[in-house]
Amino acid sequence: MVKKEMIAMLLAGGQGSRLGVLTSKIAKPAVAFGGKYRIIDFPLSNCINSGVDTVGVLTQYQPLRLNQHVGIGIPWDLDRNVGGVTVLPPYEKSGSSEYYSGTANAIYQNLEYMDYYNPDYVLILSGDHIYKMDYELMLENHKQSGAAVSIATIDVPIEEASRFGIVVTDENNVITEFQEKPANPKSTKASMGIYIFDYKLLRAALNECAHIPNCDFGMHVIPYCFENGNKICAYEFQGYWKDVGTLSSYWEANMELISLIPEFNLYEEYWRVYTKSESIPPQFIGKNGKVSGSIVGEETEIYGEVTNSVIGSDVVIGEGAVIKDSIIMNHTRIGDNAVINKAVIAENCEIEDCVELGVFEEADNTVAPHIYNNGLVAVGQNSYIPYKVKVGKNVAIFGKTTPDDYPDRVLPSGEYLVK
Amino acid sequence: MKTIGIILAGGNSKKLGALSEKRAVAAMPVAGSYRAIDFALSNMSNSGIQKVGVITQYNSKSLHEHLSSSKWWDFGRKQGGLYTFTPTLTNENEFWYQGTADAIYQNIDFLKKSHEPYVIIAAGDGISKINYNDVLDFHISKGADITLIVKDLEPGWDDLSRFGIIETDDESRITGFEEKPENPKTNTVSTGIYVMRRRHLISELERCAEEGKYDLVKDIILPSMEDKRLFAFRLSGYWRSISTLEAYDKANKDFLKKEVRDYFFKNYPTIYTRVEDLPPAKYNTGCDVKNSIVASGCIINGTVEDSVLFRDVYIGNNCTIKNSIILNDVYIGDNSVIENCIVESRDTLRPGTTYRGEGEIKVVVEKNVRYIL
Numbered sequence: 190m191v192k193k194e195m196i197a198m199l200l201a202g203g204q205g206s207r208l209g210v211l212t213s214k215i216a217k218p219a220v221a222f223g224g225k226y227r228i229i230d231f232p233l234s235n236c237i238n239s240g241v242d243t244v245g246v247l248t249q250y251q252p253l254r255l256n257q258h259v260g261i262g263i264p265w266d267l268d269r270n271v272g273g274v275t276v277l278p279p280y281e282k283s284g285s286s287e288y289y290s291g292t293a294n295a296i297y298q299n300l301e302y303m304d305y306y307n308p309d310y311v312l313i314l315s316g317d318h319i320y321k322m323d324y325e326l327m328l329e330n331h332k333q334s335g336a337a338v339s340i341a342t343i344d345v346p347i348e349e350a351s352r353f354g355i356v357v358t359d360e361n362n363v364i365t366e367f368q369e370k371p372a373n374p375k376s377t378k379a380s381m382g383i384y385i386f387d388y389k390l391l392r393a394a395l396n397e398c399a400h401i402p403n404c405d406f407g408m409h410v411i412p413y414c415f416e417n418g419n420k421i422c423a424y425e426f427q428g429y430w431k432d433v434g435t436l437s438s439y440w441e442a443n444m445e446l447i448s449l450i451p452e453f454n455l456y457e458e459y460w461r462v463y464t465k466s467e468s469i470p471p472q473f474i475g476k477n478g479k480v481s482g483s484i485v486g487e488e489t490e491i492y493g494e495v496t497n498s499v500i501g502s503d504v505v506i507g508e509g510a511v512i513k514d515s516i517i518m519n520h521t522r523i524g525d526n527a528v529i530n531k532a533v534i535a536e537n538c539e540i541e542d543c544v545e546l547g548v549f550e551e552a553d554n555t556v557a558p559h560i561y562n563n564g565l566v567a568v569g570q571n572s573y574i575p576y577k578v579k580v581g582k583n584v585a586i587f588g589k590t591t592p593d594d595y596p597d598r599v600l601p602s603g604e605y606l607v608k
Numbered sequence: 609m610k611t612i613g614i615i616l617a618g619g620n621s622k623k624l625g626a627l628s629e630k631r632a633v634a635a636m637p638v639a640g641s642y643r644a645i646d647f648a649l650s651n652m653s654n655s656g657i658q659k660v661g662v663i664t665q666y667n668s669k670s671l672h673e674h675l676s677s678s679k680w681w682d683f684g685r686k687q688g689g690l691y692t693f694t695p696t697l698t699n700e701n702e703f704w705y706q707g708t709a710d711a712i713y714q715n716i717d718f719l720k721k722s723h724e725p726y727v728i729i730a731a732g733d734g735i736s737k738i739n740y741n742d743v744l745d746f747h748i749s750k751g752a753d754i755t756l757i758v759k760d761l762e763p764g765w766d767d768l769s770r771f772g773i774i775e776t777d778d779e780s781r782i783t784g785f786e787e788k789p790e791n792p793k794t795n796t797v798s799t800g801i802y803v804m805r806r807r808h809l810i811s812e813l814e815r816c817a818e819e820g821k822y823d824l825v826k827d828i829i830l831p832s833m834e835d836k837r838l839f840a841f842r843l844s845g846y847w848r849s850i851s852t853l854e855a856y857d858k859a860n861k862d863f864l865k866k867e868v869r870d871y872f873f874k875n876y877p878t879i880y881t882r883v884e885d886l887p888p889a890k891y892n893t894g895c896d897v898k899n900s901i902v903a904s905g906c907i908i909n910g911t912v913e914d915s916v917l918f919r920d921v922y923i924g925n926n927c928t929i930k931n932s933i934i935l936n937d938v939y940i941g942d943n944s945v946i947e948n949c950i951v952e953s954r955d956t957l958r959p960g961t962t963y964r965g966e967g968e969i970k971v972v973v974e975k976n977v978r979y980i981l
Contacts, residue, residue, distance in 0.1 A: 224888030225904075263679070264885075447890075455887035456907065466883045471640030471872035471903040473864070482893040487904055488873060536866070
């Protein structure tokens with residue numbers, strides 16, 4: 190009989206709408222990060238490094254890129270005889286067919302998958318965080334504390350605590366109260382959205398909560414367990430953890446990789462992060478190239494100047510181009526003499542010669558100021574920006590744009606150009 | 609699936625100097641991210657050859673490490689696969705491979721148990737891109753018994769006298785073959801890649817074994833000139849053999865040229881290698897890199913010009929690296945100067961080290977302790 194002590198369920202179906210045009214055609218966990226990775230690489234690498242060899246990846250929104258990336262799990266050594274990685278999309282049932290309507294609903298629809306492995310514990314993960322974490326230590330803590338549910342928490346500054354789900358604990362880390370985005374937080378322990386459940390309890394709770402529309406862990410299942418008197422403990426995580434759910438935080442997390450000794454260090458021998466390498470060849474810096482304070486992926490050719498930036502694989506930066514404080518993802522081409530300031534340019538884009546991004550005075554975005562702010566220019570994947578246009582700050586561009594989209598070759602700050 | 613492949617990767621080359629002490633020629637690191645044998649393996653895989661035997665002998669540790677899984681080249685399917693053959697002691701045989709023909713003969717079961725009609729025998733030290741389907745079509749259309757892949761070398765490309773020199777007639781039939789002549793008659797060299805029928809190879813190998821002969825070229829190819837049809841398939845693209853220090857240095861620096869990079873890296877099909885899961889290269893503030901190749905995992909603080917950095921190289925502050933090749937996992941301490949050198953893999957250079965190759969390329973081997981506790 191198949192038996193796994195703990196299996197992981199990785200929630201990777203969300204759109205990540207706060208990443209704006211970056212996720213127009215791609216699920217958030219599949220968005221590129223740090224030159225050669227995708228966001229989902231971090232939880233998947235954590236799983237295999239923690240000895241969790243059975244992972245169900247729940248997909249829903251725009252899953253093509255994610256499916257191609259995860260495949261049968263070879264890069265993470267998750268191609269196993271028993272277990273390994275399984276992609277779990279929503280499916281048609283005889284009586285009904287519904288999409289995943291909430292985090293807990295998605296897990297509920299896959300009870301059969303979990304039953305097959307007969308686990309004692311189930312680890313619930315989400316596919317939008319950058320961190321290195323040993324889930325085995327969390328499991329040990331879970332067993333020792335005698336909790337039915339453990340919630341991983343991270344210490345946040347008290348002034349930021351009102352943005353998070355906060356847990357209040359006693360001296361033994363047993364949770365006594367939950368506060369969802371509280372105006373007056375009673376603690377600085379923020380939930381990381383990582384849970385370990387005793388499987389029996391999880392199964393029962395999901396069945397009990399099944400009737401709730403948009404059933405969610407934080408809003409329904411955890412409160413249900415709590416109200417029924419189950420012991421819920423906090424597991425205090427020490428280390429780097431970053432939610433890259435917004436365009437700004439995504440950009441910041443990338444920029445943090447550049448510092449001399451980054452807090453989140455990809456260069457440590459221990460706890461390596463694995464990914465599906467799309468490119469193998471080395472990179473090349475041309476005779477007039479200049480790269481400084483940057484990380485650069487494989488097969489990229491740099492003929493221009495790159496400062497404080499994260500450049501993906503198979504990118505071409507043309508002669509005389511100047512790139513600063515930007516993220517450029519795989520397979521994108523930047524033309525000669527282009528000037529790119531504080532931009533996030535997604536995969537497979539073509540930026541023509543002499544284009545200038547991130548110029549002019551800042552202005553609020555006209556459509557979605559809560560997404561496009563901080564002076565950033567966001568360019569969605571497969572976009573095209575024509576020759577010699579000037580683009581302002583807090584701008585979103587997506588699609589094959591033509592010179593007609595840029596009156597007088599200008600797109601002012603705060604514009605939203607989506608085709 | 610008309611063909612099986614054999615790669616001769618057992619050789620060592622004294623002409624590679626100190627670099628050959630650690631590894632067979634086929635395991636030499638090339639072009640930042642690869643090893644020489646990747647080119648032979650990828651060519652076979654890309655030509656649809658599914659069953660390949662790699663014959664190793666000399667110092668094969670790093671080669672075996674590299675070939676620990678066959679998935680990188682897309683072998684290891686249910687049909688075919690990648691086989692490595694190292695000399696073994698048996699009741700009948702207690703010798704090392706005594707030559708290239710003997711090496712294949714000692715593994716003749718591999719040939720006998722296959723059903724494919726043709727065999728391609730390739731050297732493990734050739735840097736090239738070859739579609740073997742074209743070669744096989746040529747072999748069949750010419751009605752050849754043996755086809756040699758040859759290359760017309762441009763003057764000054766390499767030292768002709770270290771190769772087998774080929775003469776052909778207008779029909780590409782081979783009319784002359786001289787091994788390492790002092791005065792080469794043509795600039796056409798054998799690349800050490802041969803195509804023939806599997807059964808023909810088996811019978812020739814058995815004949816050699818009976819006669820106590822061991823060499824593929826001397827005892828099989830050359831004698832066949834008299835009564836067999838030998839043809840030369842001219843390779844039009846890039847080719848270089850890396851088994852001398854000078855050629856090895858040139859081959860690596862060829863990749864600083866855009867047309868060479870495009871030919872191997874950007875044009876389909878590409879070359880595969882073992883993936884090492886290293887992070888992207890990191891260029892710290894103050895570094896200055898020009899006209900250089902940099903592989904993944906490198907961290908650069910100093911100045912690098914006209915050089916090739918392999919994987920996982922660390923260049924300290926205030927260093928100057930010029931016209932050099934730094935092999936995998938080298939640590940170069942602050943204020944070091946390296947010019948015209950090849951630095952051996954896993955070396956640790958203490959801060960303030962200076963090496964300059966005067967006139968010719970210098971091989972640097974240093975065995976310092978990296979971490980002093």
